[in-house]
Amino acid sequence: MYPTLLFLLAVVTLWGKVTAEKELQYVTVLFRHGDRSPVKAYPTDPYQESDWPQGFGQLSQEGMRQHLELGQFLRMRYDGFLNENYVRHEISVRSTDYDRTLMSAEANLAGLYPPIGEQVFSPNIKWQPIPVHTVPQSEEKLLAFPQRDCPRYEELMNETEQTEEYLNITNANKDIMELVRNKTGLKIMTVDAVWGVYDTLFCESRHNKSAPDWVTPSVWERLRFLKDFGLRVIFGVYKHQEKSRLQGGILLGEIVKNLSQAAKSKEMQRLKMMMLSAHDTTMAALQSSLNVFNGRQPPYASCLLIELYSDGGSLSVSMFYRNESRIQPYELQLPGCSLNCPLEEFVKITKPSISEDRQKECQLASSGSSKEVIISLVVSGCLLLGLIIILFLSIIRHKEPLGSRGYRQINNGGAEES
Template identity: 45%
Template sequence: MRVIQLPNPSRILCFAFYIIFTLLQQATAERELKFVAVVFRHGDRTPIVNFPTDLHKESEWPQGFGQLTKTGMQQLYELGQYVRKRYSNFLNSTYNRKEFYIQSTDYDRTIMSAQSYLSGLFPPTSSQIWNPELLWQPIPVHIVPKATDRRLHFPLSDCPRFDELQNETQTSSEFQSRIQPYMDFLQTMAVNTGLELNHLKILDNFQLWNTYDTLYCEGIHNYSLPVWATKDVVDKMEKLAELSLLSLFGVYKTEEKSRLQGGVLVNIILNSFKQAANSSRERKMEVYSAAV
């Protein structure tokens, strides 16, 4: 198995990521590509929520909160084009349901990202053109309801051991040594944002991450920011936002936490590799459009 971190297509923003897993099987003369699994995050989106003192309301965003933007659509379209070019000698030039499968989390932005990706990966040609004025074709994107999605919806909400590890993480010396230098800053942030200080201190509830993300989205889309959101403040918020995400899988007992969460998807991908290597299975590529 090889893991490939894809180079960023143009206009990719910092929170987008793409990973390709490939299965290369040793043939008699040279290695033969047998199977590809692709995992990507949605493209550029609007903020998920706002905070009490935010200058901007949901109505100011064309489709509201948490929605894929036109930039995000273009990003994933270009990613589909990139993968089409990279695997032009492996993947069928036209869509074949037996060779290809794509699944998305049950969010508008991830579903639309999957659709944008497919537009770049499988533009209809020859007999698949059904409307000469529209070089696009419908391709099924498979969805599992949030409540039962154990492949892509993170963090999983029904794992008592992971919840236990998260509580231990928040009180661990490793975590506390990282957050203590920011305590005065968090008090100032509570005043500036209107959020409860005790909630901001609990990083895995994502209140602080969401606040940073809201300011980040507003900034890159040229919305005015509050006067207190200076570069120094936003930089500190970014560090805490990174710590918030890191606390899910890192900082403390990282191997066990990663296995309990990401291990579910990794196991599914590894099983697909085994099937591709040991059988005449037709499927060549599986794609996952994920991240809430």
Template identity: 45%
Template sequence: MRGTCQTSGSKSLYVSLLFLIFVLLESVSGRNLTFATLIYRHGDRSPIETYPNALHKESEWPQGFGQLTTLGMQQQHELGQYIKKRYSNFLSPTYKREEIYVQSTDVDRTIMSAQVNLAGLFPPSTSEMWNPQILWQPIPIYVIPKSFRPKLRYPIFDCPRYKKLLRETMASREFRDKIQPYRNFLKTIADHSGYDMRSLRNLYTFKVWNVQDTLLCESIHNYTLPTWATEDVKAKLEQLTVLSLSSLFGIYKREEKARLQGGLLVKNILENISNAAKYPGKRKMLIYSAHDTTLGALQMALNTYNEKLPPYAACQIFELYQEDTGEYTIEMYFRNDTSRDPYPITLPGCSFACPLQKFSDLVAPILVDNWENECRS
């Protein structure tokens, strides 16, 4: 009897599992990925700008300041391979110019990141190989000039209203409460770095950021660090850099800042996604090669920022699905850790698979029709 009961129970479990698999397959087959937008930070680079008392000068970096390193190339190549794997059933196995469009800021490191990313995404097949000694094929990258709207590089400082908001932010209780615990620490950093306290407290001089970034780059590439750059000091500098990023795009009047900064990119992304839903075509993917501040501005505008610095080659993903009902939904993911799957991100006020119309309604307050007029107001 006991054996009979176990066999009956096993059959019941087996039938239940089959039914569950059937339901899951029906669910999966009932929705289709129709469009994707990816925004990533460039790969590892040399420091942008060093601080006055730094041990190492620009001449000690192979290509000077702000340039993509070989490590950065490896990071972007890995990201390209990941994109190829993630969308293996969506994109064609070989490069099709109608399917993908790549844009970059007009900066060496982002252009080069896009190039090496595409090398990982579309290694040449036999028919595409033009030189058997070079496993690479040219793919166009469209560079966005500084004067273009909407920009990919943030913050945009040529906006009087935004600069006024930054001054208000630095005078606000919210900001003062957050920076007060670091007052003595900033005095110490001023002594070591050669910057004055006023510059270190100023949001749009990026001086704290320069110190933190320089030490990080030097640490990654095994340069000698100053004796005062302990683990505790580096950790506090990172916390202050996160505070700087948060203050640029949030903390105080986040929504209004978003209208003048990251909301421009949100509007551009939403317009492309909406057009893909209304007028399905051959275009399947848009890719933007940009910066940590681009991701920060975007995520702060969406109110999904995780209070961490976006690492090199971090990638924000937007995917448009058509459900079996015909409705379109948007899913968001953030890949900031190569050891695991990207983190799912939910837009506040919506479900993870957010209906396109609801997504559009929720972000409407941060979208602006006339940016120039709002900047002058």
């Protein structure tokens, strides 16, 4: 009995040492902003911008509470990894330049870093200012998707609308799209337009504003389906990986680069967390490029965690998705890898979704050919012009009179001298 007990104690001790060696090294946190007012109203909407306290597209108090709670969750999850006090070298926060994402980040940080000790600057407020960085919307190349600066992507979207799946779904929902067009006063009705109407109705319902009579439970469910389908169309349905390279792969490439950098030297790596505050399309774009998108719109304050672990000299990546505050985040598995994916494999598997030269890949196939044709025509034209000039000069030379070829008249005796 005693040898068996000693053996079990040895195993437990060894297991404790092994598990203790696994250490969190770096985290990327991407979240969607919190609850907001509608971005816009449809023409017949009884609720216009004046009906919302801060106007369209603004974070509500519920949205503030959602992110305060998410920040408190992050504090509990990463307590001991992040210093209890705010340390500027440990965390970097980046947001798109929208009021709702900037305010969501600020509310989140209030939950993550409630001031204690020397960081309390006023006894009347349990908050401290923490920097949130952004760039103008026109310059946002990392967190706003889809990016419309890519001709090849626009071509892919046009091709997507000709696929069997897209045509079948739009044809099967012509009646609901026509109903929405007639009831909302919109002149053009597309899947994207349906998404916009659904979003407006959804925001109004969350803020206790009555839905129009035509929005029955059946209509509501079909609008929800078309909204989710519209999100899938942007990043998938057709040539998914190429779309990823031109869209979500931009952010994925930055995350992979940061993971690789953090893995090089733990001692030199002072930054522990990159926090990104963005939108549902940002979340969908990244998840799609990772091939883990569930096809449904990410809810308010949903959060994707990408964690880098060091374990006895080996490095691994784990991913978690939190889309509901009442339950723990569930683990995401990168297709082709284990849940605790070795960093080397993570980099290898994600590489096809990351463009090395997006500007080149965004060019249309015909653009390069046209450019080559133009250059060829210019060169050929120059050569032809040169030949014409040479031929013209040759003709002129042969037609010149004898007196102009270096001969002159000699007055003494009338003889010619060359």
